[in-house]
Amino acid sequence: MVSVLSLNDVSYVRDHRAILNGVSWSVEEDQRWVILGPNGAGKSTMMKLASAMDYPSSGTVQVLGEQLGKVDVFDLRTRIGFVSSATARRIPPTETVRDLVLTAAYSVEGRWNEQYDAIDVRQAERILAEWDLGSFADAKFGTLSDGERKRAMIARSVMTDPELLLLDEPSSSLDLGARERLLRMLSGFAQSPSSPAMIMVTHHVEEIPPGFTHVLMIRDGGVVASGTIADTLTAENLEATFGLPFELTETNGRYAAVARP
Numbered sequence: 001m002v003s004v005l006s007l008n009d010v011s012y013v014r015d016h017r018a019i020l021n022g023v024s025w026s027v028e029e030d031q032r033w034v035i036l037g038p039n040g041a042g043k044s045t046m047m048k049l050a051s052a053m054d055y056p057s058s059g060t061v062q063v064l065g066e067q068l069g070k071v072d073v074f075d076l077r078t079r080i081g082f083v084s085s086a087t088a089r090r091i092p093p094t095e096t097v098r099d100l101v102l103t104a105a106y107s108v109e110g111r112w113n114e115q116y117d118a119i120d121v122r123q124a125e126r127i128l129a130e131w132d133l134g135s136f137a138d139a140k141f142g143t144l145s146d147g148e149r150k151r152a153m154i155a156r157s158v159m160t161d162p163e164l165l166l167l168d169e170p171s172s173s174l175d176l177g178a179r180e181r182l183l184r185m186l187s188g189f190a191q192s193p194s195s196p197a198m199i200m201v202t203h204h205v206e207e208i209p210p211g212f213t214h215v216l217m218i219r220d221g222g223v224v225a226s227g228t229i230a231d232t233l234t235a236e237n238l239e240a241t242f243g244l245p246f247e248l249t250e251t252n253g254r255y256a257a258v259a260r261p
């Protein structure tokens, strides 16, 4: 199996503080990982390294077979899909959803005068339909609801057929129905053998889409537990990660956790 991401004894230090400390972790191409941990644990920092947007202070990070610090990250980034609230903030509010998806093929964030190939236009239409955005194709990004905006950003990120898809809290701020619709889509996408390796950050076990295979649990910049969801997502590991005892239940591949009285 080929590793798409590999961190070896990685530390990330800012302002004399180790935000990540001695993290070793690897992701294979057929795996779908969830990173679970409390606020400030270092989850988004891990995503910054995985997306080749930043470098470790020590240790090595290999992304898609290339070591950060020894590769042109601008080329590498074109092979990675990355969705976060920060990437969404860079999108011009007047961009239509169709152009938002289409411009990904040319690595730009606002349509100017580019001419798009018919094959790209067809691919964009297919992806818009797949992410239930067909009726929003002509809507402006700035007018979308949070749920529509998240789906539009994911649609944009898969337009280039990335080899690694990173989702930083894709279902945060969504209402129950929008969250469930998005989780259903992510679940379907995760279970497709043609989908890329995926890593999704979340704070909540309720947001783990069925089809995700592995979980990395982190706290204070260090790994608490890592492995298959079936073996690793336990009440004991949740307590070690979040610092209080939980009742953990699983129903049809969906998890729920409540604090034990």
Ligand SMILES: Nc1ncnc2c1ncn2[C@@H]1O[C@H](COP(=O)(O)OP(=O)(O)OP(=O)(O)O)[C@@H](O)[C@H]1O
Pocket (backbone or CB within 6 Å): 014, 015, 019, 037, 038, 039, 040, 041, 042, 043, 044, 045, 046, 203
């Ligand atoms: N460039 C930086 N300089 C200084 N501190 C930083 C920097 N980047 C992150 N931090 C700090 O490191 C810690 C981890 O940040 P990070 O965003 O990775 O956490 P997180 O697990 O994603 O948190 P949340 O769940 O709240 O989004 C936080 O305390 C944050 O303030």
